[in-house]
Amino acid sequence: MPIYTAASLKAELNEKGWRLTPQRETILQVFQNLAEGKHLSAEDLYYMLQNEGEHISLSTIYRTLKLMARMGILRELELAEGHKHYELNQPYPYHHHHLICVRCNKMIEFKSEPILKIGSKTAQKEGYHLLDCQLTIHAVCPTCQRSLLPA
Amino acid sequence: MPIYTAASLKAELNEKGWRLTPQRETILQVFQNLAEGKHLSAEDLYYMLQNEGEHISLSTIYRTLKLMARMGILRELELAEGHKHYELNQPYPYHHHHLICVRCNKMIEFKSEPILKIGSKTAQKEGYHLLDCQLTIHAVCPTCQRSLLPA
DNA sequence: CAGAAAGTTGATAATCTTTCTAATTAAGTG
DNA sequence: CACTTAATTAGAAAGATTATCAACTTTCTG
Ligand SMILES: [Mn+2]
Ligand SMILES: [Mn+2]
Ligand SMILES: [Zn+2]
Ligand SMILES: [Zn+2]
Secondary structure (H helix, E strand, C coil): CCCCCHHHHHHHHHHCCCCCCHHHHHHHHHHHCCCCCCCECHHHHHHHHHHCCCCCCHHHHHHHHHHHHHHCCEEEEEEECCEEEEEECCCHHHCCEEEEECCCCCEEEECCHHHHHHHHHHHHHCCCEEEEEEEEEEEECHHHHHCCCCC | CCCCCHHHHHHHHHHCCCCCCHHHHHHHHHHHCCCCCCCECHHHHHHHHHHCCCCCCHHHHHHHHHHHHHHCCEEEEEEECCEEEEEECCCHHHCCEEEEECCCCCEEEECCHHHHHHHHHHHHHCCCEEEEEEEEEEEECHHHHHCCCCC
């Protein structure tokens, strides 16, 4: 049961004077078909599409990911060093946050209704229109704590 | 009343087999003398030091910012497109979060004890050693909502 | 006080991301 | 279905960040 259909994406884009292109539709579909807890980098998406016979240039992929994040359709995450990851920005019962080990990048997702409420309330109080709120917890996982490596 | 002195930084570095260098001490000092609500990019820091007659190479600056973020001394923030910002990672009464307009990058800091508690509790439950937790709210500010520009 | 071992720096190369531009394409109009 | 207009794309260039490596510094050993 996808949140966005091609039609609703088109409507939202046109509202701002933008256009629905095959590239944008394809990229949205990839994220809607993505398994829970999966996150894609720009390169992941690029090669995933290549394997399916679709060619979308890397610059279009980067541009589209940014655009959809700014629209509130995708979330941009810093899960690992060196590159960003993206996932669908889903509403309440699916909305979640991330706990990340700064050493090995192991990541755990968790939900919190109170945080979502604080986020909404804070945005509202300042007159901001909320797109997404994400708690990022940086920490050291049990394994890395035990590790003797100084890194 | 700085949290870290040169001595305590040295102690924490040595504990992991690392060393306190003049460059690291200088960079820590810059952040400790930074006004509340200020955030620095790697380039900001680079040119700020140049103006004070200190030369630290950009690669050392990037390396040190990463190191201190992984140690929990600094926080790495995505406040604007294209580059990261850093600030001191301060404990409870100073600990705060960020509300950001995705269009104009206007940013508001706010505090929340409940979020800090949820963050600590979540890390603890999973056996993670907490370094930092930051709520990032992406939204559209009142001015940009009124703006007719489609961007 | 040598000499060895390990960490750090600065310069450079590699990688990731954003910006720029000419050619193309979606959307609106008659 | 032309035709106009403005947004979008692909590719190249520029910018930001990370990785690599030789020279240097600090710490440890004998
Ligand atoms: Mn997730
Ligand atoms: Mn701040
Ligand atoms: Zn770990
Ligand atoms: Zn704004």
